[in-house]
Amino acid sequence: MAVLSAEQLCFDMSQHFGIKDVSLYAEQGERISIIGPNGSGKSTLLKLMARLLKPHQGLVMLDGKDIAVMKGRETAKALSMLTQIQPQLTDMTVRDLVQYGRHPHSSMLSGTSREDRAVTEWAISATRMETLADRPLESLSGGERQRAWIAMALAQQPKVLLLDEPTTYLDIANQLEVLELMNQLNGQMNMTIVMVLHDINQAAQYSDRMIVMHDGSVVHHGPPRDVMTPDMFESVFRIRVRIHQEEAYPYIFPLAVAAGTL
Numbered sequence: 637m638a639v640l641s642a643e644q645l646c647f648d649m650s651q652h653f654g655i656k657d658v659s660l661y662a663e664q665g666e667r668i669s670i671i672g673p674n675g676s677g678k679s680t681l682l683k684l685m686a687r688l689l690k691p692h693q694g695l696v697m698l699d700g701k702d703i704a705v706m707k708g709r710e711t712a713k714a715l716s717m718l719t720q721i722q723p724q725l726t727d728m729t730v731r732d733l734v735q736y737g738r739h740p741h742s743s744m745l746s747g748t749s750r751e752d753r754a755v756t757e758w759a760i761s762a763t764r765m766e767t768l769a770d771r772p773l774e775s776l777s778g779g780e781r782q783r784a785w786i787a788m789a790l791a792q793q794p795k796v797l798l799l800d801e802p803t804t805y806l807d808i809a810n811q812l813e814v815l816e817l818m819n820q821l822n823g824q825m826n827m828t829i830v831m832v833l834h835d836i837n838q839a840a841q842y843s844d845r846m847i848v849m850h851d852g853s854v855v856h857h858g859p860p861r862d863v864m865t866p867d868m869f870e871s872v873f874r875i876r877v878r879i880h881q882e883e884a885y886p887y888i889f890p891l892a893v894a895a896g897t898l
């Protein structure tokens with residue numbers, strides 16, 4: 637059964653752009669990448685799925701319930717989203733931030749429980765933040781700060797984790813580390829991972845399925861092997877590519893901008 641699905645979502649962002657009749661689903665334990673050119677609606681779609689935006693038409697179902705009528709705390713227990721731009725928090729420490737992720741699970745009366753503290757420490761260690769746990773966020777590098785936000789999202793222990801370009805600002809080793817961490821959470825906890833990625837080769841390597849957006853619509857979806865075709869790259873990304881299919885996942889070499897694009 638799908639743990640998260642969208643049915644015929646429509647959302648007018650402006651006079652010039654809208655999400656048009658998008659339907660999709662994510663099964664429990666799937667790893668899905670959303671790819672597409674700049675401005676194709678990837679972040680908007682993710683925000684609709686996380687209830688940060690309200691669709692003008694259609695609905696989002698989370699764990700069998702209409703997300704629009706779920707309580708905030710109930711949603712936060714099942715779904716966590718890491719947005720592209722994090723708010724600037726100044727003197728809050730990493731541990732404080734991660735503990736904040738326990739909020740949906742904590743009770744107002746009993747405060748922070750032993751379990752909250754244990755999960756906080758688990759999330760800190762899963763993201764290799766032990767030595768940075770008492771540092772204020774403002775003192776961290778971009779990559780370290782990104783890991784701190786991921787730790788906070790993990791502390792929610794969601795069934796579904798949505799990530800909008802989680803590898804932005806990270807060097808290549810940290811990019812792979814974040815993607816490996818997603819694999820690990822997926823494998824060990826059966827967490828459903830839905831992420832917007834710009835690096836198509838990384839998307840192919842770290843996903844079971846890819847969703848391709850173009851001009852506010854989903855134009856292709858399926859396993860990387862089926863989605864990554866020369867025609868798709870030419871019509872959606874306006875590039876010509878060479879595709880290697882012999883690996884466990886396909887790999888592209890961009891060759892040139894497609895004829896007639898420049």
Ligand SMILES: Nc1ncnc2c1ncn2[C@@H]1O[C@H](COP(=O)(O)OP(=O)(O)OP(=O)(O)O)[C@@H](O)[C@H]1O
Nearest residue numbers: 649650653672673674675676677678679680681849
């Ligand atoms: N607050 C806003 N008001 C008006 N238009 C907006 C707003 N936010 C986004 N848009 C427009 O909506 C369209 C889709 O934006 P969105 O951020 O969803 O695309 P994206 O595929 O995630 O892009 P990118 O790859 O550049 O991050 C763009 O044309 C963008 O300019």
